[in-house]
Amino acid sequence: MEWRKPIFFLALLTCFACIETTWSQEPPVSERETAPISQTSSAQEDLRIKNRLEEIFAQSPGLEKVSVKVEAGVVVLRGEVALEKYRQNALETARKVEGVVSVQDNITEISDLKKSLTPSFQKLRQRFYSILSQGPLILIAAVIVLLFWGFGRLLTQWNRLFHRMTSNPFLAEIARHLVRGFLFILGLILAFDFLDATAFLTTLLGAAGLVGLALGFAVRDVVENYVASILLSVRQPFSPNDLVVIDDLEGQVIRLTTRATILLTLDGVLLRIPNAKVFKGVIFNYTRNPLRRFDFEVTIGTDQEIAKVQAIGLKALKKMEDVARDPSPQIWVEKLGDSRIWLHVYAWVDQSQWDWFKVKSETIRRFKRAFDEAAVEMPEPIYNLNIRDRSAGPPKKGQEKLTHDEEEALNESMDLRPSLVMDKQIQQQKVMSEEPDLLDSEKPKE
Template sequence: MLLPEPTAEPEATTTPAAGSIEQEQDAGADERIAARLSNIFANVPSLAQVTVSVSDGVVTLAGLAPDEAAVDRAAAIAVGVEGVVTVENDIERDLSVDFEEGLGGFGERLSNFTQMLPLIAVALLVALLIIGFGYLLSSLTGIWRRLAPNSFLTELIRSAIRFVFVILGVVAALDMVGAGTLMGAVLGGAGVIGIALGFAMRDTVENYVASLMLSLRQPFRANDWVVIDQHEGRVIRLTSRATILMTLDGNHLRIPNSAVFKAVILNYTRNPERRFDFDLGIDADDDPTAARHLGVEVLKGLDFVLATPEPQARVEAVGDSNIVLRFLGWIDQRETDWYKARSQAIPAVKEALEGAGFAIPEPIYRLRVDPRSAPIATSGPALAASEAPARHAPAAATEEETDVKPADEIARMVEEERADREAGEKDLLDQSRPVE
């Protein structure tokens, strides 16, 4: 069985369609095709160096072109001319550097820039006028202070106005000089940079927003005695970054406002009336009701304890060998120091209970001795009951010990600190606004 001979594959060249090639060509057709293509290429700057030769409808292109797109364009033009059978494209890409043309382009750009100088000057003038109006508007502090509740928000509004008018001035200037594309790129880039900075400075932004909220809500006043989470002290000032406390031992403590805003705040100064309490134990055989009444009467007799609310006493717990009583009394912190009042109330009630025959027992332990064990050696003879140390009689209280006036050392230091820094860091605490 004979197999058919394989046919040759067609070459990958530009071939005319079937029946499109005439048998006889006009004698002047090649010249007309060459002239037509030469005229076309002469009017196209990128194809000015292309040469054309035609033989029996076959167009051969040679010469130089600046890029591959121009090479393909020349072949496409040649194919479109009537009478062209096929095109041999021998055009090469021009890889030479024309310094004269480059300098000429730079000169043209310089000339265009020189012609645009009046327009650029007008655009700059318009931008400066817009920005200047924004700064003038932001300088009207009286208006913004009436609208804003505090100085921090006033400064924030003024900064926002200046920023908005600066952006408007730049946009207007770029639009006047026809740099819309540049304006879009700048605004887009600014948006992307703003998002990136927002993520990178998340803590800073959170702290700034917390400062704004604290300045609006005013949770405390200057010199208030507060506890912020585990930090205790008197408030010196609230700044745009941190809350500054002076601890009870005289040290400065800066707490970031973001932490303050989320913290649990205990303010001892808001309510001048404050309660103190302490526990005392009596013997389990004693009457707790009588001991409670006696302790309350003793508290009522103390000058610094308020009559309203009245002092109280409660049975807190029943221990192994005693009954625990809790005594409570109220003081006015503006006239009485809390620590001093408690320190005087405890011994006063204790002495009254002991004087009335109530025993304040010590812990009792029961020891079981194994008779089979050897006696325990001691370092010395045991003390006889008669040799036990006698109790000291209560000493008379001195005038200093009976003084219950508020300790104002820390408060005085806070006031001095605020007075020394009046011209320094801005204080966002406003005494004229209500406290939260």
């Protein structure tokens, strides 16, 4: 949930403020190391060394149990410490006091868990008291962050502003997130500046930059896919229901999401293609241009008059209302063989009114019918050897041809308009899915 984000950053802000306050209250190390201790006489010097070390150990975390004995400038340290670093700190402190000749280490490191954790608990207690003392400032800083966060939420709910910036809903949503994030970060910067903790903010931003760089390499494919989604939503290379081929993957477009392009293949299979692959791939769009050409080959015998056969074929094509008149259909001689001639037929279909596959199928059927009526021979290089018994009677007749009335009835029953089967399935997929569609039918197309 989005309300958890500002709470998390406020808790982080509080911790950083406490650390800044605690560290700022500790005296610099250089001041402790360079403070000289002057002594005047031997007896008084030993006493003052002892008193000075006891005062220092009493104020140093982890050294409260260390006792000091001084004789003729020789310091003997006894007692218990929880960690090795505390023992080293006591020895270094004793050696730096003016007038100390040598230091004898009789300090023991205790293994009791409770005693070992006591200095840490004391430090935590000091941090807690520091939080309480800085409470009003932290509260004001938290209010600053919440105000900027709330203003960002309120501003991003102004839909008209972002629709004026861009009509693309995907880009408008990205703009919302950028504005909201910018205002929230600005509030954090002001809050840290109010707490005089800008050094921690700089460290935090640097760490965030390194983490972002590492994540960028780790999720490079995800980022590439997301950027491709933005570019595809701007370019709009296809529209919903367009029949496309993307790197040998064919289907009708259902939607474009932030991760993938959803297609429905002609077999009714749902296909998801990553947008990075779509953006870099070769796209064939068969629907963008309503006119689409189809072609097929026919063969005739070498004894046939080519011009006459071409005229018969063109006449059959022009009788079909589903075949486009402009561009006009054409029949060209493709190849001449020993026993037959290859003709190549080209014709166009207006896909906004007719189904391309159905028109091509119907054209081939009517072409064959016209050739049969004109007795145009269409030989095949196949040799049939029939061996039969003459006593078995005459051979069986082949399949009878359709009568004129049957042919007309068949032509009337053929519906060559675009099929609505795929459109219905695509509409069902759109209703079932909750993912936003980045394709805009009203936007300029590529």
